Each structure stands twice: as C-alpha cells, then as structure tokens.
Amino acid sequence: RREILANVRRLVVKFGTGLLxxxxxRLALPSIERLARQVAALRAEGRQVTLVSSGxxxxxxxxxxxxxxPQDLPSLQAAAAIGQGKLMAVYDQAFGKLGLxxxxxxxxxxxxxxxxxxxxxxxxxxxxxxxxxIPIINENDTVAVDEIKFGDNDxxxxxxxTLIDADLLIILSHVAGLLDRNQQVVPVVAEITREIEALAGxxxxxxxxxxxxxxxxxxxxxxxxxxxxxxxxGDRADVITELVAGTDTGTIFLPxxxxxxxxxxxxxxxxxxxxxxxxxxxxxxxVCSAGKSxxxxxxxxxxxxFAAGDIVSIHDTAGNEFALGIVRDxxxxxxxxxxxxx
Numbered sequence: 001r002r003e004i005l006a007n008v009r010r011l012v013v014k015f016g017t018g019l020l021x022x023x024x025x026r027l028a029l030p031s032i033e034r035l036a037r038q039v040a041a042l043r044a045e046g047r048q049v050t051l052v053s054s055g056x057x058x059x060x061x062x063x064x065x066x067x068x069x070p071q072d073l074p075s076l077q078a079a080a081a082i083g084q085g086k087l088m089a090v091y092d093q094a095f096g097k098l099g100l101x102x103x104x105x106x107x108x109x110x111x112x113x114x115x116x117x118x119x120x121x122x123x124x125x126x127x128x129x130x131x132x133x134i135p136i137i138n139e140n141d142t143v144a145v146d147e148i149k150f151g152d153n154d155x156x157x158x159x160x161x162t163l164i165d166a167d168l169l170i171i172l173s174h175v176a177g178l179l180d181r182n183q184q185v186v187p188v189v190a191e192i193t194r195e196i197e198a199l200a201g202x203x204x205x206x207x208x209x210x211x212x213x214x215x216x217x218x219x220x221x222x223x224x225x226x227x228x229x230x231x232x233x234g235d236r237a238d239v240i241t242e243l244v245a246g247t248d249t250g251t252i253f254l255p256x257x258x259x260x261x262x263x264x265x266x267x268x269x270x271x272x273x274x275x276x277x278x279x280x281x282x283x284x285x286x287v288c289s290a291g292k293s294x295x296x297x298x299x300x301x302x303x304x305x306f307a308a309g310d311i312v313s314i315h316d317t318a319g320n321e322f323a324l325g326i327v328r329d330x331x332x333x334x335x336x337x338x339x340x341x342x
Contacts, residue, residue, distance in 0.1 A: 059083030172234030275304025
C-alpha cells in the first residue's frame with residue numbers, strides 16, 4: 001500500500017452526504033471544517049485535490065419540509081436547487097479560513113459524453129488545480145434526468161478520477177471499508193471477483209443513495225483505468241492525511257498494471273452503448289489475448305440500432321460483456337485503436 005501511494009500527487013476525494021449533514025439534515029459546519037483542514041494539509045504538501053461532494057439535496061430538504069430523501073424527480077431537483085448554494089457557501093467559508101479558494105463544477109453525464117465537452121471539462125479542472133484552487137464537483141441534480149444522470153456520486157467520483165488522470169480516489173462515508181461475512185474490514189482487494197461483489201449491500205440512510213454496491217462499481221472503473229481506490233470511514237480523525245501517508249485504514253482496491261490512455265477511458269466509461277455485438281470465441285480470443293481488431297466475420301449477432309461512430313458493448317456468446325468500442329463500416333467492425341478490453 002505504501003509503495004502504491006508513495007507518489008500520489010493528484011487525488012480525488014468523495015464526501016458522502018452523511019459526513020456533511022447532521023441528524024436534522026442540516027449542513028454540519030464542524031465536520032466540513034475538519035475535512036477541509038485535512039485537504040488543506042495535502043495542498044500544503046504540494047498535492048492537487050479535487051472534491052466530489054454529495055449533500056446538496058440533503059441540505060435543501062429542510063427548507064422544503066422533507067424529513068427523508070424525496071422519491072419524485074421534481075422534489076429532488078427543487079431540493080438540489082436550494083441546497084447547492086448552501087453547500088458551496090459552507091465550503092467557501094471553511095476553506096476561506098485556511099486561505100484556499102474553491103470552485104463549483106456541476107456536471108451531467110452529457111457534459112462528459114461528447115468528446116469536445118469532455119476535453120473542455122478536463123482542461124478547466126487542470127487549470128484550476130494548477131492555480132491551487134479546490135474544485136468541488138457535484139452532479140447537476142437540478143436539471144439531470146435519468147437519461148443524463150451519472151447514477152450516484154461514487155460513480156461520479158470514479159469518472160472524475162479518470163477524467164483528470166488522478167493517482168488516487170478516496171471515497172469517504174460512515175463505513176470503515178468493505179466488510180467480510182464476519183463484519184471485519186477487508187484491507188486489500190487485488191481483484192473484484194463475484195465473491196467480493198457478493199459482500200456489497202445498499203444503504204439505509206434517509207438522505208443517501210448507493211451503498212457498498214455503488215462503491216464497488218466505482219472501484220471497477222478505477223481499477224481498469226489504473227487508479228487505486230480506497231473506501232474508508234470519514235468520521236475517523238485525520239483519515240485523509242493518514243490514507244495518503246499509507247496507513248492501513250479502510251479497503252484499498254489495487255489497480256491493474258498500466259493506465260488506460262485518455263481516449264480509451266472516454267470510450268470505456270463515459271458512454272452509454274447504443275447496441276451490443278455478440279461475437280464467437282475466436283473473435284474474443286483475438287481481441288483479449290492477441291490485441292487484435294474485431295472483424296465482422298467474428299460477429300454472431302448484433303442487437304440494437306447503431307451506426308458507424310457509435311459506441312457498442314461487445315459480449316461473448318454466454319452474454320458476458322468483455323469490451324467496448326467504436327463501430328465502423330467494413331470488414332474491421334471495431335479497430336483495436338477504438339477498442340477497450342474491460
């Protein structure tokens with residue numbers, strides 16, 4: 001763990017709603033100030049820190065008279081509209097006391113799906129980080145609908161880490177890490193197996209979405225991108241600085257060797273495939289083991305409506321997704337330069 005974390009220069013930290021609000025769904029300034037001090041300590045060491053922050057909907061619930069997270073979209077959007085300003089005001093106050101400036105970035109999936117907007121978002125974040133600013137990212141819940149939502153902020157944290165080519169993603173909530181069947185923390189996950197996925201559960205917090213399942217889904221994105229991910233208890237004193245120093249706290253998901261380059265990360269994780277290509281075993285072997293392009297003769301079946309330039313999911317005949325790519329016309333239906341093995 002210490003070896004993996006020794007050269008972390010750029011990291012993303014995701015704060016769960018429960019860390020930022022009290023039992024009455026109000027923003028908890030002491031907790032936010034405690035987390036801000038840890039971020040400031042990392043900045044003083046020359047590290048670049050981006051925050052992905054939940055809490056906007058929870059912060060707006062009280063003004064609307066809600067005691068638990070609403071289920072209908074208009075109420076969620078209204079709560080976000082009220083709460084986002086409150087959340088950023090508290091962050092601005094907490095970091096301002098430490099001599100740091102913050103920047104608000106609200107995103108939807110559409111913002112990162114198209115390549116020009118994807119690159120524009122990355123360039124903005126690069127500029128802010130180079131200037132010593134703390135970017136604070138949240139989903140733009142006020143306008144997001146199912147078709148353009150990321151799903152949850154654990155996923156948004158993973159996508160942010162891949163977007164800016166971070167060295168580490170830390171997800172903080174009220175859980176100590178991934179727990180085994182005996183409720184003991186699993187310190188290291190070298191591979192996300194079915195057994196690991198079976199340990200995941202949802203959340204029963206009235207202001208939250210996700211749970212451990214969403215965190216493991218986020219880990220899959222990071223691991224394939226070549227970025228380590230740590231899940232830890234955000235209530236623990238100095239947890240962020242301890243984790244970056246290599247302390248054995250929480251659960252670390254080890255990355256695959258080598259990072260995917262930027263364009264392949266965009267293909268693999270920022271798209272919603274337009275269709276599915278089912279291929280034979282020979283084609284799968286050529287793609288996965290030999291690094292070849294996918295030829296049209298290896299395709300058994302095509303499901304969905306798509307055209308050249310669209311992203312497709314590639315499955316074997318057993319229905320297992322093993323790659324994504326940009327489809328072409330002709331005998332080479334997905335070129336290896338446009339293909340990502342998962």
